[in-house]
Amino acid sequence: MRIDEQKHGAVTVLRANGPIAGEDATDFALRLQRAAKETLGRLVIDASAIPFIDSEAIEAMLDTSEILGDMGGTLKICAANETLREVLDLTGVASSLEQFENISDAVRSFL
Amino acid sequence: MLVRGESVIAGAGILSGVILLVVMGGLALGTHLLGVRAAEQAQADRANDAVRQLASELPRLVEQGRLTELRRVVQDLAINQMVGEARVLLGDGRVIASTTLSEITSSALPETLPAVREDVAMAGHAVETQNGTIVIAASPADANANDAWAIQAAIGGAGALALAGLWLVYRRLRSKIGALGAIRDALLAAADGETCVGALTVSGDLGPAARAWNSLLSDRESLREKMVSERVDETLVGSKHGRGDACDALWHGIVVLDEQGRIRYANSAAAVFLERERDELRGLALENIVSDTSLRTALRRVLTGEIKRRMSVELGRDGEREDVLRFTVRPLRGIDGGDAMVVIEDITQQRVASKATGGFVAQATHELRTPLTNIRLYVEEAIDLNESDPGERSRCLNVINQETRRLERLVGDMLSVAEIESGGLSLKVGDVRLQPMLEDLRTEFEANALERGVALSFDMPPKFPVFGGDREKLSLVMHNLLGNAIKYTPSGGKVEVRVLASDAELQVEFRDSGIGIAQSDQERVFQPFFRTDEARSGGFGGTGLGLAIAQEIAELHGGEITLESAPAKGSVFTMRIPNAPVIDRAMAA
Known part of the structure; x- marks a missing residue:
């Protein structure tokens, strides 16, 4: 799985390409947590190319959400597909995130 | 910039270039020196010939007073005969002819030549004429090394051409072999557990093979993603038909609890781990399903907000299998507050692997500590004894020596087991001469058997075929089997080694009248570090590695070791090795 990093001003957008499961989830967790610390909370996950995530990836999002929460921020995710939204809703993770329809809305929310 | 696998090619290219340059430089220098020396010799020879010719004509010219002709002949020596300097001197030192006109100090030839001074x-070279003695002094011209330099230049040119050729070969190799080296490195990295596609990808510049490899990696990644997606799709299709939801594709169990600890949501994996129907779970308190104090405490601390981070509890699951489940409890932040998520994982395999590793380390530490303690004690005793009791001191040194050998064997065995565990044990196959190998075995163990009061006998065929195998490793197998047979046979017992060798198979039987092995232990004796209770309580030394190593080596040869035994009746270990192409596990892998 490839994870692309884009800068939108002071906001960093991580775009994962493919399902996040198994070993990929470990890489995803490391990238997320590093980015959260480096960007001081100005972080967005672009989920437009993520068809599915597993429990480890869910935990990675929760861990990152906690880190950002300690900084006074919230993890933001955009363009999640129906499956991903369902997973986030069912597991209660959605309540720890801010969800947006697209990158522009997510980036603008920092302004 | 060098890419994966190119370093070997570059290194070989640079080394070849340096060697070529050194060889070419040496050749050029040697050729130049030889050329100069040969030119000097040729010049000297030609000058000597010319001077001899002058000496033969000189009397006639002097006697006839033909000074002008004499001077022309001398000039000719410098121009045509390669003589550097030539002078014709009168006995008193005056110069009557010279290759350098300004040196001439006598314009006429006296009728009576003066007597020759010693310095002149x-x-x-003195030449006698009718008028008296005259002296010729000559030296050859500087050697002309043009020819040698020409050869050197030719060799230099050839060297430059060779270097250019080498560079072209390197470029060619880089594209041909460089790709193979890079792919080999990537395969080794994959074998070491590297899974990241980016790390396994090689430079596409290395040619079509490299691009094909990258394409293969890409296809593999796509296939993996497709498999995950298909699994998700299957789940989603099931969801649309009311059979599940997106979280049912997860391998781990997910349980979401409300602030009271009641289950608000559980996926199908959680239902399996909790051994309940999924529909039953909703509304139940998790602590009533899994009644464990540590889990209950973790749930309470997370749900009350006492702990803001995750907590993990590992629990053994009841049943025939020793399953272990890990419950990770963590708070869910959000507007609802007080909720928690529990992830349930089956970590049985991780535990088994961890236990095996821990057991190995504990056993290895124990086995190493015993000889080390003995060595330390006997060293201290030997130091205390000083020179007062040489006999006792010698006994201490003997014990230290034995324990050191034991340590050496133990470390060797552990290395072999490590090789087996990693799949790195391989064979060096060659022709094995069985008779001397077995004779060595007998010689090595005869004294040991005699000391223990065990009768050792060998039954060998009169003739052995040439056998294909790894001599050292086969010797190690027989060493281990015979060593065990003698060790576990009490005094007064006997050990027989019976060898049957045909063109097709080698069979060596080690029969002892020792303590024997219970039926329940007979399979486990081939596991690393396993030792029977009788072996432990009987005070027999050993690591429990010898049979594991022997069995692995026999299997690598395509053979086996079998055991027949009964307690107090003795054991028969039989090694059977086919005399056929040998299976090299490392190569096969």
Whole structure:
């Protein structure tokens, strides 16, 4: 799985390409947590190319959400597909995130 | 910039270039020196010939008073005969002819030549004429090394051409072999557990093979993603038909609890781990399903907000299998507050692997500590004894020596087991001469058997075929089997080694009348570090590695070791090795 990093001003957008499961989830967790610390909370996950995530990836999002929460921020995710939204809703993770329809809305929310 | 696998090619290319340059430089220098020396010799020979010719004509010219002709002949020596300097001297030192006109100090030839002074005679070659003695002094011209430099230049040119050729070969190799080296490195990295596609990808510049490899990696990644997606799709299709939801594709169990600890949501994996129907779970308190104090405490601390981070509890699951489940409890932040998520994982395999590793380390530490303690004690005793009791001191040194050998064997066995565990044990196959190997075995163990009061006998065929195998490793197998047979046979017992060798198979039987092995232990004796209770309680030394190593080596040869035994009746270990192409596990892998 490839994870692309884009800068939108002071906001960093991580775009994962493919399902996040198994070993990929470990890489995803490391990238997320590093980015959260480096960007001081100005972080967005672009989920437009993520068809599915597993429990480890869910935990990675929760861990990152906690880190950002300690900084006074919230993890933001955009363009999640129906499956991903369902997973986030069912597991209660959605309540720890801010969800947006697209990158522009997510980036603008920092302004 | 070098890419994966190119370093070997570059290194070989640079080394070849340096060697070529050194060889070419040496050749050029040697050729130049030889050329100069040969030119000097040729010049000297030609000058000597010319001077001899002058000497033969000189009397006639002097006697006839033909000074002008004499001077022309001398000039000719410098121009045509390669003589550097030539002078014709009168006995008193005056110069009557010279290759350098300004040196001439006598314009006429006296009728009576003056007597030759000693210093003038020393300056050249004296020639007798009717008018008296005259002296010729000559030296050859500087050697002309043009020819040698030409050869050197030719060699230099050839060297430059060779270097250019080498560079072209390197470029060619880089594209041909460089790809193979890079792919080999990537395969080794994959074998070491590297899974990241980016790390396994090689430079596409290395040619079509490299691009094909990258394409293969890409296809593999796509296939993996497709498999995950298909699994998700299957789940989603099931969801649309009311059979599940997106979280049912997860391998781990997910349980979401409300602030009271009641289950608000559980996926199908959680239902399996909790051994309940999924529909039953909703509304139940998790602590009533899994009644464990540590889990209950973790749930309470997270749900009350006492702990803001995750907590993990590992629990053994009841049943025939020793399953272990890990419950990770973590708070869910959000507007609802007080909720928690529990992830349930089956970590049985991780535990088994961890236990095996821990057991190995504990056993290895124990086995190493015993000889080390003995060595330390006997060293201290030997130091205390000083020179007062040489006999006792010698006994201490013997014990230290034995324990050191034991340590050496133990470390060797552990390395072999490590090789087996990693799949790195391989064979060096060659022709094995069985008779001397077995004779060595007998010689090595005869004294040991005699000391223990065990009768050792060998039954061997009169003739052995040439056998294909790894001599050292086969010797190690037989060493281990015979060593065990003697060790576990009490005094007064016997050990027989019976060898049957045909063109097709080698069979060696080690029969002892020792303590024997219970039926329940007979399979486990081939596991690393396993030792029977009888072996432990009987005070027999050993690591429990010898049979594991022997069995692995026999299997690598395509053979086996079998065991027949009964307690107090003795054991028969039989090694059977086919005399056929040998299976090299490392190569096969």
